[in-house]
Structures are given as C-alpha cells and as structure tokens.
Amino acid sequence: MIYEILKIIDENREFLKKMGWIVSDPYSFEWWGGLKSADEIAISAFLVQMTKWETVTKVIENLRRKGLNYIDKIAExxxxxxxxxxxxxNFYKTKARRLKNFSEIVSKNGGLKNFLTVENRDKILEIEGIGEETADSLLLFANNQLVFPQSEYLRRVLSRVLNKKMNKKEAKIYVEDNLKKDLFLYKLFHAGIVSIGKAFCYLNKPKCDKCILKPLCRNKYNETL
Ligand code: SF4
Structure with a gap:
C-alpha cells in the first residue's frame, strides 16, 4: 500500500508545490518551501509555528538581505x-528567545551538520521549542538524515487510508519499516502526507471528494480515526 500512496503523491507534484513543497534532488534544501540552506530551514522551523508561511519567507528574505540568515550569526x-x-x-519574543538558544547550542556543538544527527536526536528534543516533528524534520530536511518525521498528519492520513488505528509513533514506524530507506522517497512521502493532511484530511469533516488518495482510502468520510 505504501508504494501505491507514494505513486499518487509523485503524480501530484504540482499540488505539492502549491502546498509549499518543491520536489527536487535528494540532497537539495529547496524541498522546504524553496529555501536555500540548512540554516534557513532551521530558522524557519522556529518562525513558522502559528504563522503563515508567506510571513516566514518575508522574514527570511529580510535576514538574507542583511546577511543574518546563518545560525552562527543569530547566536551572536x-x-x-x-x-x-x-x-x-506571531509570538516573536518567544520565538526569538528559542531561536537564539537553539543557535547558541548548535554553534557550541560544531554547527548544524555536526549537531543535527540521528545520534543527537534526544539532545535536540531537550531544546525548548523543539518537538518530535520539528526534530525529525530538521534531521531529514536540514541535514539529510534518514529519519521519517513523526506527525499528526501522518497518523491521521495513514490510519484512515489503511483503516487501522495508529498512534503517531506507530505511523512513523510503519513508514520506516515499509518504505525503502532512500532520502528522496522519505522527503517525497513526508511532503505528500503533510500536504494531504493540510488540504483534505481534516480532523473533522475531511474533504474526501477532493482528496488525491480517495481511490485508495479504506476509511473515507469517517472522522473516527
Ligand atoms: S480520502 Fe478522506 S479520509 Fe482518506 S486520506 Fe483523503 S481526506 Fe483523509
């Protein structure tokens, strides 16, 4: 089933683009809304919570113009x-404090490439403002680590498509057990699932009629999973 889902996602790259995911080469940073570096991905991960992506990109462009789009610059x-x-x-004071704290920790630990590793996942999770989805997303998209991001969208979409109740961790394990360990496939599958979750698979009243997974989904029009 996972490859059938993946095939539909792959056939809908334009939809992914509209949702902010740029399908690109496996090591590119562009996947993450067209951003240009690991530093920009990390900065945006702190800014985006409860904020529109358009606002985040404007802030990133402003930082770029001023040469401040680097974690080590932000630390200082x-x-x-x-x-x-x-x-x-939104919540810029809290976000500034968290982003600066993260930047200082990363700078003291040899930069993003050294710090954002699977081995450091528990340390990353101890940092204020970083939950499991953000940690895994940073590992995958900012440092190309083969980790599949755990998320509520993944739990909901997979539970409904497979008609099998899962928690977030079980959904992540399902993907890691069934999808080939390949950077491109991990990024594509995550981008697709998040896009489907945001555009169609709402917690209440999912828009199954418009959903690209409608032909596969075993639990259409049912909000209980
Ligand atoms: S068909 Fe409906 S329930 Fe199934 S994944 Fe799409 S939106 Fe969710």
Missing part, C-alpha cells in the same frame, strides 16, 4: 535585535 545577535528582525511573526 543581541536578543532585542533578533526580536526586531522577526517582529512580523
């Missing part, structure tokens, strides 16, 4: 200056 910025730079995102 005084907090009030960082707050000022990201003021247009």
């Amino acid at each position: 910025l005084p907090l009030p200056v960082l707050e000022d730079q990201i003021r247009s995102v």
Whole structure:
C-alpha cells in the first residue's frame, strides 16, 4: 500500500508545490518551501509555528538581505535585535528567545551538520521549542538524515487510508519499516502526507471528494480515526 500512496503523491507534484513543497534532488534544501540552506530551514522551523508561511519567507528574505540568515550569526545577535528582525511573526519574543538558544547550542556543538544527527536526536528534543516533528524534520530536511518525521498528519492520513488505528509513533514506524530507506522517497512521502493532511484530511469533516488518495482510502468520510 505504501508504494501505491507514494505513486499518487509523485503524480501530484504540482499540488505539492502549491502546498509549499518543491520536489527536487535528494540532497537539495529547496524541498522546504524553496529555501536555500540548512540554516534557513532551521530558522524557519522556529518562525513558522502559528504563522503563515508567506510571513516566514518575508522574514527570511529580510535576514538574507542583511546577511543574518546563518545560525552562527543569530547566536551572536543581541536578543532585542533578533526580536526586531522577526517582529512580523506571531509570538516573536518567544520565538526569538528559542531561536537564539537553539543557535547558541548548535554553534557550541560544531554547527548544524555536526549537531543535527540521528545520534543527537534526544539532545535536540531537550531544546525548548523543539518537538518530535520539528526534530525529525530538521534531521531529514536540514541535514539529510534518514529519519521519517513523526506527525499528526501522518497518523491521521495513514490510519484512515489503511483503516487501522495508529498512534503517531506507530505511523512513523510503519513508514520506516515499509518504505525503502532512500532520502528522496522519505522527503517525497513526508511532503505528500503533510500536504494531504493540510488540504483534505481534516480532523473533522475531511474533504474526501477532493482528496488525491480517495481511490485508495479504506476509511473515507469517517472522522473516527
Ligand atoms: S480520502 Fe478522506 S479520509 Fe482518506 S486520506 Fe483523503 S481526506 Fe483523509
């Protein structure tokens, strides 16, 4: 079943693009909304919570223009200056504090490439503002580690398509056990599932009529899973 889902996702790359995912080569950073570096992905991961992606990209462009789109630069910025730079995102004070704290930890640990590793997953999860989905997404998209992101979208879409009740961890394990360990496939599958979850597979009243997985889904129009 997982490859049937993947095939439909692959056939709908334009839909993924509309949802902010750029299907690209396996090692590209572009997948993540067209951003240009691991640093920008990490910065955006802190800014995006409860904020529109368009607002986040404007902030990233502003940081880029000023040469501040680097984790080591952010680690050195005084907090009030960082707050000022990201003021247009919701909860900017909390996000500035968390982003600066993360940046300092990363800088002390040899940079994103050294720090964002599977071996450090527990350490990453101890950082304020980083939950399991963010940690796994950073590992996969900012440092090309073969980890499949755990998420509510994954739990909901897989539970419904397979008609099998799963928790988030079980859904992640299902993917890691069944999908070939391949960077491109992991990124494509995650981008597809998140897009389907956001566009169609709502917690209540899913839009099954419009969903690209409708032909496969074993639990259409049922909100209970
Ligand atoms: S068909 Fe409906 S229940 Fe199934 S994945 Fe799509 S939106 Fe969700």
